[in-house]
Amino acid sequence: MSRGASQGREDSGAIVDAVRDLIYRGCLLLDQNDFQGWLDLCAPEFHYTISAYSPEIRREVVWLDHDHEGMASLIRMLPKHNSDLTPLTRHASVYTVENDPAAKEARAVTSVAIFSTSLDGGATELFAVGRYHDVLALDGPAPRLKRRGVRLETRSLGIGKHWPL
Amino acid sequence: MTRGAVEWDRRPSLPMTHYVHPAIYTDEGIFGAEQEKIWSKVWYLACHESEVSEANDFRAYRHPGGKNLLVARGEDGKIRTFYNVCPHRGNTIVYTPAGNARHITCIFHAWAFNTKGDCVEITREKQGYGDRLNKKDYGLREVRTEVGFGGFVYVNLDDNAGPLAEFIGHALDGMLKCLETESLEIFTYHQAVVNTNYKFWHDTNSEFYHDYMHYHNRQTSMLQPSYWEREYVPFPNGHAQVGDQVVKYEAYEGFKGRHLSFPGLERNGWKMVDLFPGFTYNLRGSALRIDTVLPLGPAKTIIEYRGLGLRRDTPDERAQRIRDYDSIWGPFGRNLHEDLMGVMGQGRAIGRGQTYILHAREEENKIHDEIGMRHFYGEWSRRMGRLASDPFGETGGTSRA
Numbered sequence: 001m002s003r004g005a006s007q008g009r010e011d012s013g014a015i016v017d018a019v020r021d022l023i024y025r026g027c028l029l030l031d032q033n034d035f036q037g038w039l040d041l042c043a044p045e046f047h048y049t050i051s052a053y054s055p056e057i058r059r060e061v062v063w064l065d066h067d068h069e070g071m072a073s074l075i076r077m078l079p080k081h082n083s084d085l086t087p088l089t090r091h092a093s094v095y096t097v098e099n100d101p102a103a104k105e106a107r108a109v110t111s112v113a114i115f116s117t118s119l120d121g122g123a124t125e126l127f128a129v130g131r132y133h134d135v136l137a138l139d140g141p142a143p144r145l146k147r148r149g150v151r152l153e154t155r156s157l158g159i160g161k162h163w164p165l
Numbered sequence: 166m167t168r169g170a171v172e173w174d175r176r177p178s179l180p181m182t183h184y185v186h187p188a189i190y191t192d193e194g195i196f197g198a199e200q201e202k203i204w205s206k207v208w209y210l211a212c213h214e215s216e217v218s219e220a221n222d223f224r225a226y227r228h229p230g231g232k233n234l235l236v237a238r239g240e241d242g243k244i245r246t247f248y249n250v251c252p253h254r255g256n257t258i259v260y261t262p263a264g265n266a267r268h269i270t271c272i273f274h275a276w277a278f279n280t281k282g283d284c285v286e287i288t289r290e291k292q293g294y295g296d297r298l299n300k301k302d303y304g305l306r307e308v309r310t311e312v313g314f315g316g317f318v319y320v321n322l323d324d325n326a327g328p329l330a331e332f333i334g335h336a337l338d339g340m341l342k343c344l345e346t347e348s349l350e351i352f353t354y355h356q357a358v359v360n361t362n363y364k365f366w367h368d369t370n371s372e373f374y375h376d377y378m379h380y381h382n383r384q385t386s387m388l389q390p391s392y393w394e395r396e397y398v399p400f401p402n403g404h405a406q407v408g409d410q411v412v413k414y415e416a417y418e419g420f421k422g423r424h425l426s427f428p429g430l431e432r433n434g435w436k437m438v439d440l441f442p443g444f445t446y447n448l449r450g451s452a453l454r455i456d457t458v459l460p461l462g463p464a465k466t467i468i469e470y471r472g473l474g475l476r477r478d479t480p481d482e483r484a485q486r487i488r489d490y491d492s493i494w495g496p497f498g499r500n501l502h503e504d505l506m507g508v509m510g511q512g513r514a515i516g517r518g519q520t521y522i523l524h525a526r527e528e529e530n531k532i533h534d535e536i537g538m539r540h541f542y543g544e545w546s547r548r549m550g551r552l553a554s555d556p557f558g559e560t561g562g563t564s565r566a
Binding site for chain 1: 353416499505
């Protein structure tokens with residue numbers, strides 16, 4: 001084995017580790033309601049969507065669609081609103097990470113189950129299951145989220161939520 | 166001054182039209198009577214015609230009158246509704262909420278039906294039935310269906326009900342140009358399942374005093390002078406229209422004025438009509454939201470939300486309408502979550518010693534007047550044969566009427 005090939009694999013492995021680390025750190029920040037901290041992990045060109053497929057109307061449905069500034073506004077305005085404060089906890093598993101050196105980006109698919117735990121009594125219920133479809137920029141010292149598509153399987157979301165998932 | 170049990174349970178010193186008894190939101194017997202006397206008698210908004218846009222498209226759903234129904238567009242283009250029940254052994258014939266099939270075949274014994282409701286196949290018919298039974302006599306049970314008022318599919322379980330136009334009357338006249346100049350098309354749908362009574366949701370849609378709950382509405386509507394000129398107009402059969410307003414969306418950080426509209430709707434305009442007993446046409450700027458309640462019990466309700474634009478929308482226009490809709494009305498929107506928190510809280514509180522519910526604001530029918538709810542409960546009382554404020558006849562006619 002050439003030293004170059006070995007080095008390439010080590011670099012790729014390091015990138016995969018860094019991508020996973022970013023996704024998991026993002027989950028921890030979201031779990032702590034540190035939405036600005038989570039947005040700080042994102043590139044200026046960040047784009048965020050929450051979508052699903054509706055078998056009832058046989059169409060794709062998009063329920064949230066914002067760029068970086070839109071998400072920043074959404075987060076800034078949260079204290080002005082009446083929001084359900086039931087905490088959410090994410091259980092995530094990064095399934096795949098595909099590195100694209102030419103584009104200086106990586107794509108990752110993460111399975112996520114989101115639980116809510118009631119403030120009164122602490123009962124935990126499943127809120128939603130789905131996947132994060134992420135595109136990450138690799139042109140800096142650390143990966144940053146360029147796109148996150150939250151693809152939900154769960155469509156019955158009770159009273160909904162004001163927070164990013 | 167706080168109140169003890171006696172004062173808490175005492176009837177308000179108000180006209181009986183201006184408050185309701187809490188049991189109308191919790192009592193199983195009243196819920197059953199509502200199914201029989203209201204839901205099985207009124208026209209119910211089942212879906213939009215764009216959900217069954219092609220021949221042989223179907224849409225299955227639960228009706229609050231207790232039936233599972235199937236809306237289908239026949240090959241003749243006509244939209245019909247049937248019980249979603251096989252006439253053979255009573256099995257459900259369609260299990261998916263929507264689809265397309267020239268023949269709908271029951272999985273149980275493979276009896277098949279076309280989208281006009283005719284039975285077209287009985288497996289081994291002659292061997293089993295000889296001449297004693299003929300498939301032409303075993304079509305699906307059809308339910309009265311009319312399409313109108315923006316292309317919405319309304320059904321009525323009562324074969325003897327009057328026509329849809331008679332039920333709606335003139336309630337939607339102020340919105341008809343917006344609804345019927347061009348064809349509409351659904352672009353989003355979701356359900357909220359909430360542990361609350363369906364009437365709490367319709368109450369919320371029928372009064373705007375709760376705008377204090379919505380930061381978005383306080384900024385974009387309440388601070389605009391025209392807000393206070395909005396006036397409720399009650400219509401026969403329990404419907405009510407809320408006066409129009411122009412909304413200043415840009416008053417909310419990060420929002421822009423809505424450059425898309427509907428035919429006949431002023432830019433950033435807002436029109437709203439509540440239909441008895443649980444449907445709302447809510448047209449704001451670039452998107453139409455339709456609410457439909459589906460009561461599952463006195464303390465459990467599915468609320469369906471549909472978003473619609475114009476069928477001729479370009480992809481960019483459609484995407485903008487969807488963003489506009491979601492910003493306040495999607496499951497992650499700013500307003501809908503707050504409204505749902507409100508009715509969830511009412512559902513949580515109502516079973517724990519709630520007192521009478523007040524509908525007593527009078528402001529010359531203007532936006533914070535509670536005439537919308539009073540009008541609804543007038544119709545509710547008429548249909549139920551009991552007063553919403555005295556559903557068990559406790560006063561013996563001694564309270565203020």
